[in-house]
Amino acid sequence: MSANPLPHLVGRLVERAALDEVLTTVRRGSSAVRVLRGGAGVGKSVLLDYAAAQASGVTVTRTLGVEADMELAYAGLQQLCAPFLDQARDLPGPQRDALQVAFGTATGAPPARFLVGLAVLTLLTRASETRPVLVVVDDAQWLDQASLRTLEFVARRLLAEPVALVAAVRDPEGATALAGLPELSVDGLDPRSAGELLDRAVGGRLERRVRDRLVAETHGNPLALLELYRGRSAAELAYGLDATGRGSVATRVEEDFARRLGALPSPTRLLLLVAAAEPVGNTRLLVKATEHLGVAPDAAPAKAAGLVEFGESVRFRHPLARSAVYRAASPTERRLVHGALAAATDPVHDPDRRAWHAAQACEGPDEEVADALERAAGRARQRGGMAAEAVLLERAAELTPDAGRRGRRALAAAEAHFSAAAPDRATELATLADLSPLGPPDRARVNRLRARVLFARSRSDEAAPLLLDAAAGLAAAGSPLARETYLEAISAAVFSGRVHGPAGVAAAASAARGLDAALLGSGPSDALLDAIATLLADGPEHGVGAIRAALDPFAREELPGPEAAMRWLLLAPVALEAFFHHAWDFTAWDRISARAVRLARDIGALGVLPPLLVYTAGVDVFHGDFAGAGRKIGEADAVAAATGNAPFAYASLVLMAWRGEEGPAVALFDEARARAAQGGEASLLAAAGYVQGVLYNGLARYDEALAASSTVIEHDGFNFVGLSLIEHIEAAVRCGELERAATAFERLESLARVADTGWAHGIRARCRALLDEGPETDQLYRTAIDHLGRDGVSAEVARTHLLYGEWLRRAGRRTAAREQLRTAYEMFAAMPAVAFAERARRELIATGAKVRAREERASARLTPQEAQIAALAADGMTNPRIGAELFLSPHTVEWHLRKVYTKLGIASRRELSRALGRSGAESEGAPARA
Numbered sequence: 001m002s003a004n005p006l007p008h009l010v011g012r013l014v015e016r017a018a019l020d021e022v023l024t025t026v027r028r029g030s031s032a033v034r035v036l037r038g039g040a041g042v043g044k045s046v047l048l049d050y051a052a053a054q055a056s057g058v059t060v061t062r063t064l065g066v067e068a069d070m071e072l073a074y075a076g077l078q079q080l081c082a083p084f085l086d087q088a089r090d091l092p093g094p095q096r097d098a099l100q101v102a103f104g105t106a107t108g109a110p111p112a113r114f115l116v117g118l119a120v121l122t123l124l125t126r127a128s129e130t131r132p133v134l135v136v137v138d139d140a141q142w143l144d145q146a147s148l149r150t151l152e153f154v155a156r157r158l159l160a161e162p163v164a165l166v167a168a169v170r171d172p173e174g175a176t177a178l179a180g181l182p183e184l185s186v187d188g189l190d191p192r193s194a195g196e197l198l199d200r201a202v203g204g205r206l207e208r209r210v211r212d213r214l215v216a217e218t219h220g221n222p223l224a225l226l227e228l229y230r231g232r233s234a235a236e237l238a239y240g241l242d243a244t245g246r247g248s249v250a251t252r253v254e255e256d257f258a259r260r261l262g263a264l265p266s267p268t269r270l271l272l273l274v275a276a277a278e279p280v281g282n283t284r285l286l287v288k289a290t291e292h293l294g295v296a297p298d299a300a301p302a303k304a305a306g307l308v309e310f311g312e313s314v315r316f317r318h319p320l321a322r323s324a325v326y327r328a329a330s331p332t333e334r335r336l337v338h339g340a341l342a343a344a345t346d347p348v349h350d351p352d353r354r355a356w357h358a359a360q361a362c363e364g365p366d367e368e369v370a371d372a373l374e375r376a377a378g379r380a381r382q383r384g385g386m387a388a389e390a391v392l393l394e395r396a397a398e399l400t401p402d403a404g405r406r407g408r409r410a411l412a413a414a415e416a417h418f419s420a421a422a423p424d425r426a427t428e429l430a431t432l433a434d435l436s437p438l439g440p441p442d443r444a445r446v447n448r449l450r451a452r453v454l455f456a457r458s459r460s461d462e463a464a465p466l467l468l469d470a471a472a473g474l475a476a477a478g479s480p481l482a483r484e485t486y487l488e489a490i491s492a493a494v495f496s497g498r499v500h501g502p503a504g505v506a507a508a509a510s511a512a513r514g515l516d517a518a519l520l521g522s523g524p525s526d527a528l529l530d531a532i533a534t535l536l537a538d539g540p541e542h543g544v545g546a547i548r549a550a551l552d553p554f555a556r557e558e559l560p561g562p563e564a565a566m567r568w569l570l571l572a573p574v575a576l577e578a579f580f581h582h583a584w585d586f587t588a589w590d591r592i593s594a595r596a597v598r599l600a601r602d603i604g605a606l607g608v609l610p611p612l613l614v615y616t617a618g619v620d621v622f623h624g625d626f627a628g629a630g631r632k633i634g635e636a637d638a639v640a641a642a643t644g645n646a647p648f649a650y651a652s653l654v655l656m657a658w659r660g661e662e663g664p665a666v667a668l669f670d671e672a673r674a675r676a677a678q679g680g681e682a683s684l685l686a687a688a689g690y691v692q693g694v695l696y697n698g699l700a701r702y703d704e705a706l707a708a709s710s711t712v713i714e715h716d717g718f719n720f721v722g723l724s725l726i727e728h729i730e731a732a733v734r735c736g737e738l739e740r741a742a743t744a745f746e747r748l749e750s751l752a753r754v755a756d757t758g759w760a761h762g763i764r765a766r767c768r769a770l771l772d773e774g775p776e777t778d779q780l781y782r783t784a785i786d787h788l789g790r791d792g793v794s795a796e797v798a799r800t801h802l803l804y805g806e807w808l809r810r811a812g813r814r815t816a817a818r819e820q821l822r823t824a825y826e827m828f829a830a831m832p833a834v835a836f837a838e839r840a841r842r843e844l845i846a847t848g849a850k851v852r853a854r855e856e857r858a859s860a861r862l863t864p865q866e867a868q869i870a871a872l873a874a875d876g877m878t879n880p881r882i883g884a885e886l887f888l889s890p891h892t893v894e895w896h897l898r899k900v901y902t903k904l905g906i907a908s909r910r911e912l913s914r915a916l917g918r919s920g921a922e923s924e925g926a927p928a929r930a
Contacts, residue, residue: 009046009050010189010193010196010197011189011190011192011193011194011196011197012043012047012050012189012193015036015047015184015186016047016050018034018184019034019047019050019051019054019166019184020054022034022051022164022166023051023054023055023058023134023164025164026058026132026133026134026162026163026164027057027058027132027162028162029132029160029161029162030159030160030161030162031158031159031160031161031162031163031164032158032164032165032182033155033158033164033165033166033181033182034164034165034166034167034182034183034184035140035167035168035169035178035181035182035183035184036048036166036167036168036169036183036184036186037168037169037171037174037183037184037185037186038170038171038185038186038187039170039171039221040170040223040320041221041222041223041224041318041320042186042187042188042221042222042223043186043189043221043222043223044138044168044169044170044186045138045168045318046222047168047186048062048136048138048166048168051134051136051166052134052136055134057131057132058131058132058133058134059083059127059128059131059132059133059134060133060134060136061080061081061082061083061084061133061134061135061136062079062080062135062136062137062138063076063077063079063080063136063137063138063143063147064076064079064137064138064139065137065138065139065140065141065142065143065148066139066142066322072144072352072353072356072380072388073102073144073145073146073147073380073383073387073388073389074102074103074104074116074144074146074147074150074383075144075147076137076143076144076147076148077102077103077116077120077143077146077147077150077151078103078147080135080137080147080151081099081103081120081123083127084123084124084126084127085103085123087123087126087127088100088119088123090126091119091122091123092122092880094115094602095115095118095119095122096119097111098111098112098115098116098119099111099116099119099120099123101382101383102116102146102383103383104379104383107382108382110381110382110383111383113146113149113150113153114153116146116150117149117150117153117154117157120150120151120154121153121154121157121158121889122883122889124154124161124163125161125163125889125890125891128161128162128163128891131162132162132163132164133162133163133164134164134165134166135163135164135165135166135167136166136167137151137165137166137167137168138167138168139168139169139170140167140168140169140174140177140178141169141170141173141174141177143177144387144388145387145388146383146387146388148177148178151165151167151178152178152181155178155181156181157888157889157892158889158892159888159889159891159892159895160889160891160892160894160895160896161889161891161892162891187219187220188218188219188220188221188222189220189221189222189225190220191212191215191220193220194215194218194220194222194225195212195215197222197225197226198214198215198225201225201226223318223320254320254323254324254327255324257307257318257320257321257324257325258324258325258327258328260305260306260307261305261307261324261325261328262328263305264301264302264305265298265301267295267296267298268298268299268301268302269325270290270293270295270333270337271286271290271295271298271299271302272302272307272308272325273325273326273329273333273334273337274286274289274290274293274337274340274341275308275314275316275322275325276316276322276323276325276326277326277334277337277338277341277357277360278314278341282314283310283314285341285344285345286314288344289337289340289341289343289344290340292340292343292344293336293337293340307321307325308321334360335360335361335362335363336361338357338358338360338361339357339358339361341357342354342355342357342358342361345357351372351375351376351379352376352379352380352392354372355369355372355373355375355376355392356373356376356392356395358372359372359373359395359396359399362399365399365400365401366399366401367399367400367401367402369399370396370397370399370400370409371396373392373393373395373396373399374392374393374396374409376392377389377390377392377393377396377412377416380392381416387422389416390413390416390417390419390422390425391413393409393410393412393413393416394410394413394417394425394429396409396413397409397410397413397429397432403436403437404436404437404438406436407432407433407434407435407436407437407438407442408433408436408438408442410429410430410432410433410436411429411430411433411438411442411445411446411449413429414426414427414428414429414430414432414433414446414449415445415449417429418449418452418453423453426449426453427450427453430446430449430450430453433446434446439477440473440476440477441473441474441477441478441479441481443473444470444471444472444473444474444476444477444479444481445470445474445479445481447466447469447470447473448467448470448471448474448481448485448488450466451463451466451467451469451470451488451492452467452488454466455467455488455492463492464489464492464493464508467485467488467489467492467508468486468489468507468508468511470485471485471486471488471489471511471512472511483512483526483529484567486508486511486512487512487529487571487574489508489511489512490508490509490512490532490533490536490574491573491574492508493507493508506536506537508536509532509533509534509535509536509537510533510537512529512533513530513533513534513537524550524553524554524556524557527549527550527553527554528547528550528551528554528571528575529571529574530546530550531543531546531547531549531550532547532574532575532578534546534547535547535578535582540582540583540751540754540755541754543578543582544582544583544754544755544756547575547578547583548583548585548588551575551588551592554568554575554592555588555591555592555595559599565599565602566608568596568599569596569599569600569608569612572592572593572596572612573611573612573615575592576589576592576593576596576615577719580615580618581719581720581721581722581723582722582751582755583755583757584722584751584752584755584757584759584760584763585755585757585759586619586622586757586758586759586791586792586793587791587792589615589618589619590616590619590792593612593615593616593618593619594616594619596612596615597609597612597613597616600612609636609639610636610637610639610640611636613632613633613635613636613639614632614633614636614650614651616632617629617630617632617633617636617651617655618651618654620632621654621655621658621795622793622794622795622796623792623793623794623795624794624795624797624798624827624830624831625831626655626658626659626831626832626833627867628871629651629655630655630864630867631864631865631867631868631871632868633651633652633655633864634863634864634865634868635864635865635868635886636651638865650687653665653687653688653691654687654690654691654694656691656695657691657692657694657695657698658694658698658795658831658833658836659831659832659833659834659835660695660698660699660833660834660835660836660837660838661834662695662699662835665691665692665695686712686719686720686721686724687719687720688708689708689709689710689711689712689720689724690708690709690712690720690723690724690727692704692705692708692709693705693708693709693712693724693727693728693731694727695835696708696731697727697730697731698833698835698836698839699835699839700734700839702730702731702734702735703731703735705727705730705731706728706731706732706735706737706740708727709724709725709727709728709731710728712724712728713725713728713744713747722748722751725744725745725747725748725751726748726763726767728740728741728744729741729744729745729748729767729770729771730767730770730803732744733770733771738771741770741771742771745767745768745771748763748764748767749764749768752764757791758787758788758790758791758793759787759788759791759793759796761783761787762783762784762785762786762787762788762789762791762793762796762800763784763788763796765780765781765783765784765787766780766781766784766788766796766799766800766803768780769781769784769803769804769807770803773807777807781800781803781804781807782804784800785797785800785801785804788800794827795831795833797827798823798824798827798828798831798833798836799824799836801820801821801823801824801827802820802821802824802828802836802839802840802843804820805817805818805819805820805821805823805824805840805843806821806843808820809821809843809846809847814847814848817843817847818844818847818849821840821843821844821847821849822844822849824836824840825837825840825841825844825851828840861903862900862903862904865886865896866896866899866900866903868886869882869886869893869896869897869900870897870900870904870912870916871916872886873897873900873909873912874909874912874913874916879893879894879897897909900912904916
């Protein structure tokens with residue numbers, strides 16, 4: 001390896017070593033990611049060139065972010081994937097279709113951004129099977145948002161495949177780009193290296209004091225050293241004739257580029273302006289545009305000035321040179337050049353770029369151009385480029401002459417900005433739209449958007465009434481958006497945790513139920529929404545039966561495409577809340593949550609996957625499969641992190657409570673209370689109260705369990721009330737508060753009677769046994785175990801064995817008590833529910849029994865992701881299928897499996913089921929799921 005393969009690269013020993021390590025890692029068959037961060041001109045691009053030059057035996061693919069190209073969705077990603085697109089036909093169908101639609105080579109429904117990301121990950125992984133791949137991204141902060149976010153997703157999923165990603169990000173402009181990935185900070189050169197570079201740039205040898213001053217003034221910035229002083233004599237610089245001026249290094253370098261530009265002939269300056277305004281670097285397009293302007297493309301003076309290189313493509317010496325050229329031009333000159341580029345751009349093959357150039361050429365409103373931009377926005381939406389759609393619509397609104405149409409386009413742009421996670425800009429454009437002469441449906445859309453922004457920002461309980469008002473306005477105008485908005489209002493009310501009042505779930509449901517039949521629809525999803533509205537408006541007595549009637553067709557509903565699937569997925573969480581907290585239907589909860597997760601995976605809807613995984617984790621918790629719950633919560637958190645969202649604390653709290661982990665849970669309790677107090681998230685308080693009831697009952701600290709559960713059942717809440725009544729009754733009985741326990745039982749009995757499930761009947765029988773402790777107590781406990789066991793609610797089965805055993809011991813029936821307590825202990829230890837297991841162990845010892853310590857399973861040493869992969873492999877899934885399931889590459893799956901084999905002490909997949917202890921699951925006290 002050459003010590004200095006690039007003639008102009010001096011110093012940078014640390015940075016070069018870091019990049020050499022990246023290449024060594026990828027040649028060994030593993031992944032590596034480095035994000036080079038630093039100011040303009042500090043040398044990031046040169047270091048990228050170094051990495052590419054050193055990448056012998058490695059396939060290198062590059063893309064460059066260009067500020068003027070940020071509005072064209074997937075433009076950067078398409079350039080990056082170009083060398084591998086001939087392999088795209090071999091991708092799995094959903095991935096192939098998503099990639100083709102994103103790149104505009106096929107039509108179809110807008111692809112999920114993360115499905116596009118999985119397609120790119122698979123494409124790079126397959127390309128790396130023949131030789132390692134190095135992905136080089138320069139000026140990542142100027143990539144279009146669709147490309148940038150997709151690359152972030154890919155970078156976070158790289159692990160065990162020979163693919164490396166090295167990207168350069170300019171700070172401070174790119175502070176949020178590729179954030180959280182491994183970084184390499186690039187600062188100015190050290191004084192010795194900077195002096196060496198300066199000597200090369202200056203004609204003659206500089207006096208040391210002068211050289212040190214110039215290095216200090218530029219902070220060792222290589223571009224400044226080269227460009228500010230190139231070609232100047234040592235004498236000029238020695239006697240103070242440098243005239244560097246003030247301002248940042250980037251500003252001074254840009255000014256120097258502008259100075260060189262001023263010395264060029266007028267036709268050459270115009271040629272450079274065309275090149276600066278055309279980000280693709282298409283030489284043929286450049287020639288056509290200059291012909292349209294009547295300019296001979298004489299590039300020699302620009303090349304001599306060191307501003308640009310002309311070849312198969314046009315490349316500026318540095319992005320600062322491009323920006324200097326563009327900023328030095330007058331507005332009239334810019335419009336002239338963009339008009340020429342619009343005329344030269346093919347309207348069939350590149351209509352979006354043509355429309356964008358035409359828009360930049362406009363001096364005032366122009367409906368024809370605005371219409372072309374609106375059509376371009378529609379194509380961006382079809383490709384999944386929400387950010388591009390928003391910007392194109394915003395510019396279309398600016399160019400629209402008619403005030404009403406301008407308002408509607410501004411509103412559409414605001415909605416697109418909200419979907420693209422830009423709520424501030426969405427609010428600004430909604431205000432602009434509100435000042436326009438809009439009709440009632442559009443006014444309601446503005447109100448809906450403002451409420452959605454409020455809810456997204458703070459989960460505030462103020463969002464529900466605003467959404468209700470917007471839904472009413474949409475319904476009055478006959479808009480089909482009314483149904484969706486009522487659903488959002490119900491969700492917001494559920495999150496705020498309140499049942500009654502003008503903004504409670506009952507009010508939202510009553511209003512939704514009053515929708516005109518034509519707006520409500522007649523499909524299974526619509527029937528389920530109507531059933532949920534009945535539950536919320538009229539209570540469980542009327543709603544639970546309606547929900548059951550709507551469940552089967554909803555669960556079997558044929559979904560014609562991604563839009564129908566997303567509509568189904570938006571409704572599923574509300575349905576799951578109803579089954580979980582009101583119908584106590586464990587089978588339906590399991591069935592719907594499993595289908596929802598499967599559907600989200602199939603269409604690549606990672607945005608909604610984390611909460612759905614949390615619901616399936618809840619099923620695992622009550623089934624007594626804490627390891628399974630932990631795997632799903634871990635995956636939910638990983639996907640949430642990859643998509644830039646916060647993790648879901650609810651699920652972790654519930655699992656910690658059942659495990660008996662008081663220490664880690666306390667901080668989350670405090671955080672939940674603070675968030676609830678700040679944003680009106682009453683449901684957080686309900687969740688915290690319930691899980692503390694579980695935790696402290698397990699720890700036999702019944703006074704604390706009673707206090708915590710009381711906060712939930714005394715609150716006008718939607719969620720966790722029924723579950724909290726269970727904890728409240730047990731804690732009240734143990735504290736001798738029998739009157740409070742009896743009052744709570746009356747409420748629980750009415751809920752259980754309406755639910756009419758094994759789960760509900762089992763809980764009712766157990767709580768009655770706790771209260772009565774009379775002749776029927778023995779049979780009540782046996783009835784509870786029977787009902788709960790048939791429904792598969794194993795965690796509650798174990799608790800019933802524990803309570804039954806405790807009652808038998810107090811009654812002096814020690815032999816019978818040992819049988820129940822040992823069963824409880826074995827079940828709790830297998831989960832493991834440590835606090836409840838310890839409570840059962842103490843009771844067993846009190847009966848005179850000896851308790852053998854259980855050995856930890858080898859599978860307990862697996863990480864959540866390793867456990868998830870091992871479970872899927874044990875089910876017979878292939879590595880590619882597991883990768884598609886978990887949004888990983890097959891190489892990463894194999895890498896995890898090798899670690900699993902080592903930890904479990906096995907050599908192949910055939911041994912996984914045995915090593916995971918599956919064959920003994922039922923004997924361990926975890927019955928098969930209903």
